Amino acid sequence: MKLTEHFTLAELVASSTARRLGVDNTPTADALQQLYRTAQMLERVRGFLGGHALIVTSGYRNRQVNAAVGGVSSSDHSQGMAxxxxxxxxxxxYQVAKALAPQIQALVIGQIIYESVGGAQWVHLSTRIPLQAVNRVITVYGRTTMMGIQPV
Incomplete structure (x- = not known):
């Protein structure tokens, strides 16, 4: 099912962890509605960054899958918002996060996290705006969290 021009439900719910565990990662009706909003945000990001394809490494994760990957219980992924x-x-x-951070309002992104954990790096994008403004743009390096997008 296409959510937007460039994003499908299948790619936003794909999970090697769910497959490995034999867990059904089908989103709830509420999460599906949020996934539409997430896909729309990803379209805006794609357009801003010159139309380059986004590779979604992790989208929706039901509570069981989220726990299995070590996600926090309040993860936006479990609600279809990230x-x-x-x-x-x-x-x-890092370059992607640096480019997006000044455009957070214009692109209607709730939160940007540049993550570097265990040698892997990615950008977490969420439609949910954190309660504390300082948490809208952050860097996570291992177990350390820093304000803004920082080189690590």
């Missing part, structure tokens, strides 16, 4: 992405044709995850 996607972790890479855009190699544009640049590194």
């Amino acid at each position: 996607a972790d992405v890479k855009i190699p044709a544009y640049g590194t995850p």
